């Protein structure tokens with residue numbers, strides 16, 4: 173038999189052809205901020221897509237054509253539905269998939285250690301349905317080694333057909349392919365199209381890398397293939413640790429600048445004019461979101477296995493974790509200037525989302541600040557156009573409704589925690605008795621009522 177025919181008969185060649193002809197069936201597990209947009213992108217490119225989620229309400233909403241993510245309009249879900257996109261909680265349907273992409277959460281547990289339970293449970297649920305020739309890609313952010321030590325180990329030990337991950341060119345025909353490819357979305361950032369964000373891919377072997385790269389090439393303009401899943405895992409962590417450490421640096425410098433009477437934002441703006449060697453980071457009321465406050469600790473935990481202390485990560489964590497306390501102290505000082513005690517004061521917090529223009533509350537510093545203000549006897553209300561109501565989450569139970577901005581004059585202090593673009597800051601300053609601004613949202617407004625912290 174000629175070599176080309178032999179090649180075309182391999183599982184890798186078959187999957188390659190399916191990807192090229194857009195007939196490869198894509199299964200996305202975890203339809204959250206990462207998984208849902210990813211599934212929609214594949215659907216737009218005419219791939220048959222099935223989404224899997226254990227949250228029955230999400231499955232029901234998607235199948236009825238509704239969205240639950242602010243920046244994804246329901247019309248996009250409906251359009252995908254017309255192209256055959258369906259959501260389900262039935263893992264048995266994974267047997268029909270050609271590529272399975274895992275986008276489940278990777279939080280920290282109560283001891284601030286990696287909680288891999290979502291990845292483990294998902295992998296255990298995939299294993300009984302695993303097929304030879306399938307491509308399994310992990311996208312969840314995690315420590316280097318997870319793909320090989322956790323995902324592959326579970327898939328190999330728990331699939332009933334004795335299938336093994338392809339590890340070299342001469343892999344047997346009953347192999348499956350595995351890769352890690354980190355998600356790089358920046359929620360709320362409209363300046364870079366998702367398609368223009370290069371996609372890093374690291375497969376267990378060359379064929380796995382090539383297949384994952386080919387699949388992602390249909391929705392991203394550029395893929396960057398690295399030599400292993402561990403390199404891809406570490407790449408994502410480096411990106412997030414870089415942000416975390418630099419944010420801590422400006423947070424610390426802000427505290428010094430406040431003491432010295434220097435405006436840190438003016439300093440950053442001036443430094444940003446340097447055309448090389450400087451990238452601006454901005455201080456704030458504390459870290460938030462799923463990634464920056466969480467991911468670095470995946471690495472510091474793993475480093476301990478190698479008897480290694482990741483000191484930059486620990487120090488950055490310490491500085492950033494202190495910022496909500498600094499904000500509360502600033503509110504207390506500002507009230508004091510107005511001859512008011514924190515105890516009994518009415519405070520309106522503007523913005524509870526972890527950053528501007530997103531409907532995401534995860535790890536938001538606002539939650540810590542509310543708790544700290546209440547501990548000191550303040551009466552706290554909030555306004556956030558993205559959250560008409562805040563109920564119960566993993567670490568909070570607020571049951572609060574957003575207060576209309578017309579009520580600003582009734583409050584002793586307005587505290588800006590999230591600088592949403594929709595707010596009319598000059599009007600807010602005009603109506604408020606006192607404004608404490610942790611984001612420099614009131615820049616350019618010269619008023620004795622404003623305290624920048």
Ligand SMILES: NC(=O)c1ccc[n+]([C@@H]2O[C@H](COP(=O)([O-])OP(=O)(O)OC[C@H]3O[C@@H](n4cnc5c(N)ncnc54)[C@H](O)[C@@H]3O)[C@@H](O)[C@H]2O)c1
Nearest residue numbers: 202203204205206225226227275276277278294312313355
């Ligand atoms: N949100 C971001 O901006 C972002 C950016 C880069 C990387 N990441 C990483 O991507 C991963 C997913 O993050 P996200 O923001 O999409 O999380 P998310 O909480 O928005 O979504 C996760 C989804 O997975 C579902 N899920 C949980 N366990 C499941 C299971 N066993 N089977 C099927 N579905 C399950 C949940 O119901 C939820 O819908 C995380 O590792 C995160 O660190 C997120």
